[in-house]
Amino acid sequence: MKKNRGLWVIIVFLAHVAATLFVTGVIWFVQVVHYPLFSQVGPATFINYESAHARLTTWIVAPPMLIEVVTGALLLWWRRPSGVSAWLVATGFALVLVIWLSTYFLQVPRHTMLGKGYDQTAHDMLVFSNWLRTIAWSARSVLVLWMAAQALK
Numbered sequence: 001m002k003k004n005r006g007l008w009v010i011i012v013f014l015a016h017v018a019a020t021l022f023v024t025g026v027i028w029f030v031q032v033v034h035y036p037l038f039s040q041v042g043p044a045t046f047i048n049y050e051s052a053h054a055r056l057t058t059w060i061v062a063p064p065m066l067i068e069v070v071t072g073a074l075l076l077w078w079r080r081p082s083g084v085s086a087w088l089v090a091t092g093f094a095l096v097l098v099i100w101l102s103t104y105f106l107q108v109p110r111h112t113m114l115g116k117g118y119d120q121t122a123h124d125m126l127v128f129s130n131w132l133r134t135i136a137w138s139a140r141s142v143l144v145l146w147m148a149a150q151a152l153k
Contacts, residue, residue, distance in 0.1 A: 031130050047117055054111055088143055
């Protein structure tokens with residue numbers, strides 16, 4: 001029974017690392033390429049573009065974000081791999097909360113505004129506020145790689 005639990009800890013941990021690294025790559029693409037190009041779409045097609053963006057992006061980011069938060073909670077409150085520092089797991093989970101709060105309170109409202117038509121101020125605030133998620137996910141990537149290094153010792 002104990003071996004099976006150890007296997008589950010490894011699976012949870014690897015899923016956590018994979019989800020974090022995947023979403024970090026996506027957020028950098030979105031921040032540097034995708035969001036800045038919103039201003040190039042043009043007013044005639046922007047509403048359809050924003051709607052498609054929101055729908056399609058959700059399919060890409062929602063599953064790894066859910067995996068990240070669930071596995072992060074399991075690592076924090078259930079069990080973490082031996083050798084992995086509790087403070088790294090806690091700090092990483094705090095950053096997940098920052099990301100989710102930023103998404104809900106900063107990015108989603110900007111997308112709602114942009115869904116009604118292109119607005120330069122909403123676009124500028126979307127790009128600016130998204131740096132919070134970009135930095136938080138980048139820091140998370142460093143933390144999960146540090147945790148992986150600890151687990152491999």
